[in-house]
Amino acid sequence: MATIELDKVDKHYGAYHALRDISFDIADGEFVVLVGPSGCGKSTLLRTLAGLEDITGGTIRLGGQRVDNIAAKDRDVAMVFQNYALYPHMTVRENMAFALKLRGDTLPDRNAKVDKAAEMLRLTPYLDRYPKALSGGQRQRVAMGRAMVRSPKAFFFDEPLSNLDAALRVDMRSEIKALHQRLGATSVYVTHDQIEAMTMADRIVVLRDGKVEQIGAPLELYDRPANIFVAGFIGSPAMNKLSVKIDLKSNAARLADGSSFSLPPGTRARDGQDAIYGIRPDHWILSRGDQGAPATVELIEPTGAEILVAAQLAGQRVLCAFRERHALKAGDTIALAVDPATAHVFDKQTEQRISP
Amino acid sequence: MRRSGLASFLLWIGLTLLTLLPVWWMLVVSMRPRVKLYSKSVLIDAVYWDNFLAVLNSATFLRYLWNSMLVATSNAALVCALGLLAAFGLSRYRISGGDNVFFWLITNRMAPPAVFLLPLFLLFTKWFVFGDAMLFDTKIGLILLYCVFNLPFAIWLLKGMLDGIPLELDEAARVDGATTAQVLSNVILPLARPGLAVTFILTWIFAWNEYLFAATLTSSANARTVTTALAEYVSVTGTNWGEMAAMAFLTTLPALIVLGFVQKHIVAGLTFGALKG
Numbered sequence: 001m002a003t004i005e006l007d008k009v010d011k012h013y014g015a016y017h018a019l020r021d022i023s024f025d026i027a028d029g030e031f032v033v034l035v036g037p038s039g040c041g042k043s044t045l046l047r048t049l050a051g052l053e054d055i056t057g058g059t060i061r062l063g064g065q066r067v068d069n070i071a072a073k074d075r076d077v078a079m080v081f082q083n084y085a086l087y088p089h090m091t092v093r094e095n096m097a098f099a100l101k102l103r104g105d106t107l108p109d110r111n112a113k114v115d116k117a118a119e120m121l122r123l124t125p126y127l128d129r130y131p132k133a134l135s136g137g138q139r140q141r142v143a144m145g146r147a148m149v150r151s152p153k154a155f156f157f158d159e160p161l162s163n164l165d166a167a168l169r170v171d172m173r174s175e176i177k178a179l180h181q182r183l184g185a186t187s188v189y190v191t192h193d194q195i196e197a198m199t200m201a202d203r204i205v206v207l208r209d210g211k212v213e214q215i216g217a218p219l220e221l222y223d224r225p226a227n228i229f230v231a232g233f234i235g236s237p238a239m240n241k242l243s244v245k246i247d248l249k250s251n252a253a254r255l256a257d258g259s260s261f262s263l264p265p266g267t268r269a270r271d272g273q274d275a276i277y278g279i280r281p282d283h284w285i286l287s288r289g290d291q292g293a294p295a296t297v298e299l300i301e302p303t304g305a306e307i308l309v310a311a312q313l314a315g316q317r318v319l320c321a322f323r324e325r326h327a328l329k330a331g332d333t334i335a336l337a338v339d340p341a342t343a344h345v346f347d348k349q350t351e352q353r354i355s356p
Numbered sequence: 357m358r359r360s361g362l363a364s365f366l367l368w369i370g371l372t373l374l375t376l377l378p379v380w381w382m383l384v385v386s387m388r389p390r391v392k393l394y395s396k397s398v399l400i401d402a403v404y405w406d407n408f409l410a411v412l413n414s415a416t417f418l419r420y421l422w423n424s425m426l427v428a429t430s431n432a433a434l435v436c437a438l439g440l441l442a443a444f445g446l447s448r449y450r451i452s453g454g455d456n457v458f459f460w461l462i463t464n465r466m467a468p469p470a471v472f473l474l475p476l477f478l479l480f481t482k483w484f485v486f487g488d489a490m491l492f493d494t495k496i497g498l499i500l501l502y503c504v505f506n507l508p509f510a511i512w513l514l515k516g517m518l519d520g521i522p523l524e525l526d527e528a529a530r531v532d533g534a535t536t537a538q539v540l541s542n543v544i545l546p547l548a549r550p551g552l553a554v555t556f557i558l559t560w561i562f563a564w565n566e567y568l569f570a571a572t573l574t575s576s577a578n579a580r581t582v583t584t585a586l587a588e589y590v591s592v593t594g595t596n597w598g599e600m601a602a603m604a605f606l607t608t609l610p611a612l613i614v615l616g617f618v619q620k621h622i623v624a625g626l627t628f629g630a631l632k633g
Contacts, residue, residue, distance in 0.1 A: 052527050072530040079531045085524035089546045098542070099532035146532070 002063030078147030439510030517551030
């Protein structure tokens, strides 16, 4: 087990700047998820940690030792690939024992370690099979077993669940998390699925265009996104982002039709400033009487646990999620109110958060 | 069977017979004594082994056979080893101008081999001379020469094969602690085995069947191969057709047997890269 320290990591592919000045530390035993849209550099970052890609600038330390200048084989890390990358010509046992064999463990030693990992992963009956005779979930577990048997300094996962079907993905998600709690290994996990990120991570690193947008615990990112991008990326359904003008006299964010919402206390804004007022779908309050902004219901989607209501609010489409089973139908006019403490305000120009 | 089905069936039967006719004729002639050579029948009228016995009792022929075995097998082994390394480099590393290197290799096969005869003869007799030793009339000379002609083909075949092996396997092995040599020996080599088998067999057959260079660049039992032996039956005093046919049949046999065993793998090997893409 080990800490990982990244300091000003830069990566160029020719003229393309894939990673820009990335610095953060990962504590011993921490589970960190790198998340972001396609092409944000999350897989590249993971591959530089594993030693499969060189970096152009900066340093990477693993357990205090500088590793950015040493080869993958000497870093003592394990990686689980998206397509599993099991050796097709080796049985499950041989796949799992390959790294041990390379480093010169004795046969009884190898077998003991493989047997232990196989038992943990419920793979014991399949040890003599070849990968092609396994299901997707089993292959995934073999890939994890291959990483586990070595007790490496760190585990790297590159979108390990994206080739599985939805139900299996949820199972494997909790399995990986349980395994991490049991092994306590430093882990870095790449995904584009923010639900995976939220459910598994101790800390999430949100990346965009090769830059770190925000680092924090899942709920910290959900409750206090640092900018519009993170606000839109974390949370499902996504946060509503209303274009507003700040009216400091009445301490309100004013919509195009004149209706307004109160600003969260402590918002650092100028009068007349263009801003984005962000409200999570489940934070809308369906208001009785004349409080709140008027909106027209466009579409209703009951999911059972809640009803999703799409509505037009001052020419902007908003999505609301209500726990109560309000009797609504398309065309109804409703009044939407917000508790300002749950709202997020961002500068429209800099896209940075200006509410506390 | 529908009429078009029957027609194509008959067409293929006809083409197959046409292809096999020379082979059959070779067998028929090899089983005839000299006096019956020009008989009109296309059937074997009697079993007559003397031609075969004469060939098999000839020390020269056996020497030539041994030369052929040695040259073809060494050439195939060398080509497989070098071809695999070259294909690994071209497939796995971003080499500047890699595509050009690849094309340039293939161009080696574009000119008719006869074009190279005179320069090769001069190289073998005048340039690659070390003291008293020269490449002319040596088995090693033939082995190296066949490598030149077989390598482009082998690299082309093996590169397709290696391109079909996912790069993640190399990466997984490297993270597992493998050196490049270990990646090659533990991951690439076992997975490329069908391709290597095909390469080995096809290059072996090329070297086994080659006549032009063998006839020009060798002059004695030291290095002459079976294909050149066949030509020696044509002499000023006439041609011993029976023995020549027997020898031709014996020469064809190993290649025929090998091909029969592996033809399924050859088809699989040739299409492997395309399917895995």
